[in-house]
Amino acid sequence: MAIKFKRVNYIYQGMDGTPFRALKDINLTIEEKGEFITLIGETGSGKSTLVQHMNALIKPTSGQVEIYGIKIEETKKKSSKIKLNPLRQKIGLVFQFPDYQLFEETVERDIMFGPMNFGISKEEAKKRAKEVIQLVGLETGYLERSPFNLSGGEKKRVSIAGILAMEPDILVLDEPTSGLDPKGRDELLELFLSIHNKLNNTVLIITHDMNTVYQYASRVLVMNDGNLVFDGKPIDLFASPKLSSWNLDKPDLIDLCDKLSERLNITFENYPKDLEKVVARIKAGYHE
Amino acid sequence: MNNIIIGQYIPGTSYLYKLDPRSKILSLVLLMVATFVLDTMTGMLIFLGAMVILLLSGKISITRVLNGLKPIFVLLMFTFTFQALFVTTGTLYIDEILHFNYYTITASLLVFLTWFFSKKYIKYSILYFLLMIVSIILVLIYLPQGTDFASTPLQIYQGGVEGALFIMMRLIIIVTLSTILTLTTKPTDLTLGLEKLLKPLKIIKISSEEIALIISIALRYIPTLLDEANKIMLAQASRGVDFKEGKLKDKIVQIVSLLVPMFIISFKRSDELANAMEARNFVPGQRRTRLHVLLWHKLDSYTVLLSSLVFVFVIVITVIR
Numbered sequence: 361m362a363i364k365f366k367r368v369n370y371i372y373q374g375m376d377g378t379p380f381r382a383l384k385d386i387n388l389t390i391e392e393k394g395e396f397i398t399l400i401g402e403t404g405s406g407k408s409t410l411v412q413h414m415n416a417l418i419k420p421t422s423g424q425v426e427i428y429g430i431k432i433e434e435t436k437k438k439s440s441k442i443k444l445n446p447l448r449q450k451i452g453l454v455f456q457f458p459d460y461q462l463f464e465e466t467v468e469r470d471i472m473f474g475p476m477n478f479g480i481s482k483e484e485a486k487k488r489a490k491e492v493i494q495l496v497g498l499e500t501g502y503l504e505r506s507p508f509n510l511s512g513g514e515k516k517r518v519s520i521a522g523i524l525a526m527e528p529d530i531l532v533l534d535e536p537t538s539g540l541d542p543k544g545r546d547e548l549l550e551l552f553l554s555i556h557n558k559l560n561n562t563v564l565i566i567t568h569d570m571n572t573v574y575q576y577a578s579r580v581l582v583m584n585d586g587n588l589v590f591d592g593k594p595i596d597l598f599a600s601p602k603l604s605s606w607n608l609d610k611p612d613l614i615d616l617c618d619k620l621s622e623r624l625n626i627t628f629e630n631y632p633k634d635l636e637k638v639v640a641r642i643k644a645g646y647h648e
Numbered sequence: 649m650n651n652i653i654i655g656q657y658i659p660g661t662s663y664l665y666k667l668d669p670r671s672k673i674l675s676l677v678l679l680m681v682a683t684f685v686l687d688t689m690t691g692m693l694i695f696l697g698a699m700v701i702l703l704l705s706g707k708i709s710i711t712r713v714l715n716g717l718k719p720i721f722v723l724l725m726f727t728f729t730f731q732a733l734f735v736t737t738g739t740l741y742i743d744e745i746l747h748f749n750y751y752t753i754t755a756s757l758l759v760f761l762t763w764f765f766s767k768k769y770i771k772y773s774i775l776y777f778l779l780m781i782v783s784i785i786l787v788l789i790y791l792p793q794g795t796d797f798a799s800t801p802l803q804i805y806q807g808g809v810e811g812a813l814f815i816m817m818r819l820i821i822i823v824t825l826s827t828i829l830t831l832t833t834k835p836t837d838l839t840l841g842l843e844k845l846l847k848p849l850k851i852i853k854i855s856s857e858e859i860a861l862i863i864s865i866a867l868r869y870i871p872t873l874l875d876e877a878n879k880i881m882l883a884q885a886s887r888g889v890d891f892k893e894g895k896l897k898d899k900i901v902q903i904v905s906l907l908v909p910m911f912i913i914s915f916k917r918s919d920e921l922a923n924a925m926e927a928r929n930f931v932p933g934q935r936r937t938r939l940h941v942l943l944w945h946k947l948d949s950y951t952v953l954l955s956s957l958v959f960v961f962v963i964v965i966t967v968i969r
Contacts (some may be wrong), residue, residue, distance in 0.1 A: 417882045418882075448885065448886050448887075449888060453886040457879075459909055459913055459916070460876075460882075460909055460913075461883040461884060461887060462909065462912075463908035463909050522887060523886075526887070
């Protein structure tokens with residue numbers, strides 16, 4: 361397993377000095393291969409804090425995070441000898457706001473920044489920049505532009521490209537689709553899915569969109585008030601009676617199916633994953 | 649990064665808290681000028697005593713004020729040493745010779761090393777440091793003498809010690825006074841008080857409201873920007889920037905990768921703030937009501953009156969002498 365959380369707690373001091381428990385006793389295992397995970401939960405439920413533990417950006421207050429066999433604990437000593445940097449190459453974390461990371465003069469140099477920090481040669485980094493910029497759906501002409509003259513969506517794509525260029529084993533994205541139009545959102549989700557399918561690498565996405573959870577994820581984690589309250593298949597989550605108590609709702613398709621069976625008595629054996637199947641089922645029901 | 653306290657305000661209930669910021673600022677200025685003008689030792693001692701009474705009656709912990717003195721400790725030590733060593737008036741107190749030979753230098757080094765390795769276990773680090781310095785000087789004076797390869801006389805005169813104590817007390821009083829102000833007044837009240845007090849500057853076309861607005865916005869955004877800086881560091885760290893180590897060349901890149909987003913975000917924020925203020929029809933210098941209105945009580949009048957009396961008294965005394 362690539363990442364393992366063992367009874368992880370994280371407490372931080374608020375501005376007024378009162379301690380706040382952001383994570384409570386988290387136990388979690390994430391494999392290196394084959395998972396497409398979505399992480400959902402209310403704002404302030406600890407999602408971002410959780411993913412920042414995954415590449416050792418922050419250390420647990422108590423408990424242990426194991427990343428590729430390297431144990432990360434709160435150490436009393438000031439300088440722990442563990443090299444954390446290699447872990448950050450293996451687990452690529454894209455932050456929610458691209459403004460936090462873009463700083464170079466050109467998009468190309470900004471994308472090259474990550475890989476070159478991990479010892480990739482300049483030529484190789486340049487080559488990768490050219491590849492990933494196309495992957496995220498921008499033309500190579502963007503490489504020469506300043507990252508600050510881009511639209512919000514374009515910045516977001518560039519910031520994702522900057523992490524993809526590091527060629528991480530596991531890709532973690534904090535709300536990658538916020539601030540994007542529906543078309544851009546779908547394009548990016550398809551991109552993550554294709555990366556996942558091509559290399560079979562694990563992808564973890566924080567999202568607020570239940571449709572994303574339902575249509576893409578093979579596994580879903582739900583955070584609520586610092587607790588990991590659900591870890592399983594999306595279909596089981598949406599059948600759970602506790603769904604509304606976690607302030608979550610059902611994806612559109614499941615909602616539609618439920619309404620159909622309730623009002624028109626059109627029942628489904630399994631919830632379908634795309635609209636075509638619903639249409640087919642309605643047609644079949646009509647002919648009955 | 650998380651331990652930075654903005655302002656020194658500590659909530660409390662004593663009369664110092666109930667005073668209007670205007671009267672506190674006015675009294676502070678008057679008393680500070682008085683402290684600078686005052687030039688007798690007795691006067692300084694009376695002032696120092698008054699300071700202690702003020703702290704005790706205002707229920708402000710003296711340790712906290714002493715903590716406030718820590719940053720200027722180095723300055724205090726410097727002025728004290730220079731005054732004590734280089735003023736040569738009055739009677740001679742100490743007349744010794746500092747010997748530098750193998751014995752004394754080795755012994756001093758031993759003392760220094762003991763201090764250096766044991767200092768983290770000792771609670772009162774400043775006192776311990778002083779003890780180290782004093783013992784080195786004693787070693788240099790009294791250790792059995794071999795052949796010196798250098799020696800300097802150590803002569804301390806009465807005038808030097810008095811002058812040094814005098815300047816130290818003056819600095820301590822001034823820092824204590826301003827600490828009392830910042831400890832007992834919220835930053836927002838402080839800027840409001842300043843705004844009111846600077847109002848007369850309108851005659852020379854300086855708008856006190858704008859100055860106060862700038863100060864309060866700056867104060868308001870310190871925690872926000874710190875938070876932002878922290879997030880940027882995390883974002884860059886996940887792209888392989890190691891802020892803890894690296895050569896000088898790497899350090900520059902690290903700082904640039906932090907500063908550029910910082911600037912961009914600050915400009916963006918100020919732009920947004922300006923728009924939000926404009927959307928709510930904010931016009932600088934326009935008359936407006938406030939949520940918290942400053943109230944001038946009798947106590948405030950007494951405070952300012954008392955400070956003015958002290959001020960006038962000190963001036964008169966000094967002029968007469």
